[in-house]
Amino acid sequence: MSTLIQRFLGSGDMLARLQDHAARLRRLQGLLEQALPPQFVGACSIANLKDDTLVIAARGGAIAVRLKQMAPSLLDHFLRAGYPLSSIKIKVATPEQHVPARAPSNRSMSPSARDTLTDFAATLPADSPLRDSLERLARRSRER
Numbered sequence: 001m002s003t004l005i006q007r008f009l010g011s012g013d014m015l016a017r018l019q020d021h022a023a024r025l026r027r028l029q030g031l032l033e034q035a036l037p038p039q040f041v042g043a044c045s046i047a048n049l050k051d052d053t054l055v056i057a058a059r060g061g062a063i064a065v066r067l068k069q070m071a072p073s074l075l076d077h078f079l080r081a082g083y084p085l086s087s088i089k090i091k092v093a094t095p096e097q098h099v100p101a102r103a104p105s106n107r108s109m110s111p112s113a114r115d116t117l118t119d120f121a122a123t124l125p126a127d128s129p130l131r132d133s134l135e136r137l138a139r140r141s142r143e144r
Contacts, residue, residue, distance in 0.1 A: 021049070024049060025046050025048070025049060028046045028049060028054065028078070028083065029045060029046045031077065031083070032044065032045075032046055032056065035073070036070075040063060040066070040067075042059075043058060043059040043060065044056055044057065044059070044063065044067060045057050045093075047091060047093075051086075052084065052085050052087070053085065053086060053088070053089060054078065054083075055088075055089045055091060056088060056089070056090050057092075057093035058090055058091070058092055058093060059092075059095070061092055064091070064092045068090050071088045074088055075088060108141060109141045114138045114141055117137065117138045118134075118135065118138045120134065121135045121138070
């Protein structure tokens, strides 16, 4: 076990409790998947178990509403499996933000265009931001 993890968690006891909790959540996820209709399996996950309240995250409001309707039967299902829960909370999970990767900019130009750009930049004052930008563009461009 990493000393960094030990330092972060404080003691082996804390790590053992965390591992036990994670294993319990995985078992509950398996039980949840058994109780759900097939179309809900990928859209719901166990978020947490605190005291005797199970928190289920749903990927969308419509699924969350349906899960709230199913909560009494889900409670019975978990009770029969040996988990005496008093309540189930349904939360709508925030959607994962997928930031599309920007396409690399095409900085190719012909040698004559680069020479023209460099010549024009040379006519500008030495402290000109435009001159710096044009020279940088000419340096970074690739030949066609």
